[in-house]
Amino acid sequence: MTSLLQNGGFISHFHEIPDIQNSDPVNIEGGSMNTEKQHIRYKTIVYIICLVAALGGLLFGLDQGFIANSLETIERHYKFGIEGGQQYSAILATGGIIGALLSGIFARFLGRKRSLVFAGFIFTAASAYSALLPSIAILSACRFALGFGVGVASFIVPLYLSETAPAKIRGSMGTLFQLMITIGIFLISLSNVFIARAFVNPTTSLPLMFLTVALFAALMFFGSFILPESPRWLMLKGRKENAIEVLRRTLNSEEEINNEIQEIEEALHGPKGAGIGIVFKGYFFKVLVIGILLQVFQQLVGINMMIYYAPTIFGYAGLTGLLAMMTVPTVNMLFTFPAIHLVERWGRKKLLYVGAASMLITMIAAGIAFQSIGTVSDPSMIGGTPKMILLISVIIYIFGFAVSWGPVVWLVCSEIFPLEGREVGMTITTMVNWTFAGLVMGHALTFMKTYGNASIFYLFATFCVLAIVFVALFVPETKGITLEELELNLKNGVKLRDLGNVNNAASPTESEA
Numbered sequence: 001m002t003s004l005l006q007n008g009g010f011i012s013h014f015h016e017i018p019d020i021q022n023s024d025p026v027n028i029e030g031g032s033m034n035t036e037k038q039h040i041r042y043k044t045i046v047y048i049i050c051l052v053a054a055l056g057g058l059l060f061g062l063d064q065g066f067i068a069n070s071l072e073t074i075e076r077h078y079k080f081g082i083e084g085g086q087q088y089s090a091i092l093a094t095g096g097i098i099g100a101l102l103s104g105i106f107a108r109f110l111g112r113k114r115s116l117v118f119a120g121f122i123f124t125a126a127s128a129y130s131a132l133l134p135s136i137a138i139l140s141a142c143r144f145a146l147g148f149g150v151g152v153a154s155f156i157v158p159l160y161l162s163e164t165a166p167a168k169i170r171g172s173m174g175t176l177f178q179l180m181i182t183i184g185i186f187l188i189s190l191s192n193v194f195i196a197r198a199f200v201n202p203t204t205s206l207p208l209m210f211l212t213v214a215l216f217a218a219l220m221f222f223g224s225f226i227l228p229e230s231p232r233w234l235m236l237k238g239r240k241e242n243a244i245e246v247l248r249r250t251l252n253s254e255e256e257i258n259n260e261i262q263e264i265e266e267a268l269h270g271p272k273g274a275g276i277g278i279v280f281k282g283y284f285f286k287v288l289v290i291g292i293l294l295q296v297f298q299q300l301v302g303i304n305m306m307i308y309y310a311p312t313i314f315g316y317a318g319l320t321g322l323l324a325m326m327t328v329p330t331v332n333m334l335f336t337f338p339a340i341h342l343v344e345r346w347g348r349k350k351l352l353y354v355g356a357a358s359m360l361i362t363m364i365a366a367g368i369a370f371q372s373i374g375t376v377s378d379p380s381m382i383g384g385t386p387k388m389i390l391l392i393s394v395i396i397y398i399f400g401f402a403v404s405w406g407p408v409v410w411l412v413c414s415e416i417f418p419l420e421g422r423e424v425g426m427t428i429t430t431m432v433n434w435t436f437a438g439l440v441m442g443h444a445l446t447f448m449k450t451y452g453n454a455s456i457f458y459l460f461a462t463f464c465v466l467a468i469v470f471v472a473l474f475v476p477e478t479k480g481i482t483l484e485e486l487e488l489n490l491k492n493g494v495k496l497r498d499l500g501n502v503n504n505a506a507s508p509t510e511s512e513a
């Protein structure tokens, strides 16, 4: 069973992915179940557990994807301009940072179940209150709270799953959570388009948009009440009898229950997580820098400019309608599926190269398209060629991200930290992710306005180049090596780039500075 310590950071659903490399392909390939596995029975409660987990991921996506197709409606009602719109979008990230920081405390003291109920409540209350169209200050506070909920849920849901769902389906649940984020982005984009078209008046459409999020949030809130508490947390609190009761509900035989209890007991007596002081240990600091820079680049290639502002940017080039509103979320969702296979087949680094190269070329192409548009102020006067180049560039760009930097960065961050510092490492790198996401969300449009529409594309292209160089020089290939071997390599002083070489595990090489 995945240890508590292995689940320590925001969006740690990706923590489940490493298990895939060492576990049965049933979790990823779907079709390769052997006969024995096909006969595994899951109890109703297991389905409920999976459903609530799926809702956690979906809510993340609903909040992240909310802005793109609602910004115009929000603007018509609140009239807060480009600056205000960006600030409103970006405050989600601030909430996410704080939620991620505090979620470990909630998980430990409130328990997993009560933390989930709490996150569900925050989601429901903040989205329902936003539907009342309060003042800008309160509306922004609600978005901050939504971010906070995302931060908490993204930590607790995977942690809860890894402790409660039967081992056989843990891997696929991790994948499900990740996919649900992109599905959430897609669904809210779609429903916001339809609501905006059906109800022109923002005082009707905007509440409906918020209520759509509230509906799923309420499902998660009420769903969380019927969940059992995590057996591992109960054991942590010395409540073995209660833990056994829960395991009776999720597992099929006394033998399975005894094995699970034994495993939990062993894990609880095993090494405890290190405190923040571990960042001062040389070997940890080195991988921490790798994780931080991967997250920085994941955001500075510009993904959230597209997720948040694609309709606005397409609008600058005279592209409007469904194409402008639905291209990004659709491509993003569709290409997350192949990533799950490719990450094990091609490896992490190859995917990162392919992704960064696709994004580099398409960012330059999009920049050129905008440059050719120049200062044409009437979008209807813009020719078909730049529009076409822009559209194709964005499609390939999103493909490049969804198939690589989107999932792979989270995956590598969940793999590179030694067990005792995984919680600290994941939390710090996750907070870095949100900090830079907020930076992009909060400044992308102003940057375009100040330096010209093409400028930001060239800026992101530059980060793609730096990202490629960084991956080539420092990032290890973590495919096909166990987390224990990685850790051994790291502590033996193997070069960062070579950490994933299995044969290095036993033979230390020259230490890096």
Ligand code: BGC
Pocket: 064, 182, 298, 303, 304, 307, 332, 405, 406, 407, 433, 437
């Ligand atoms: C990123 C998010 C982004 C999402 C898009 C994630 O991997 O961390 O910032 O919005 O992908 O699918």
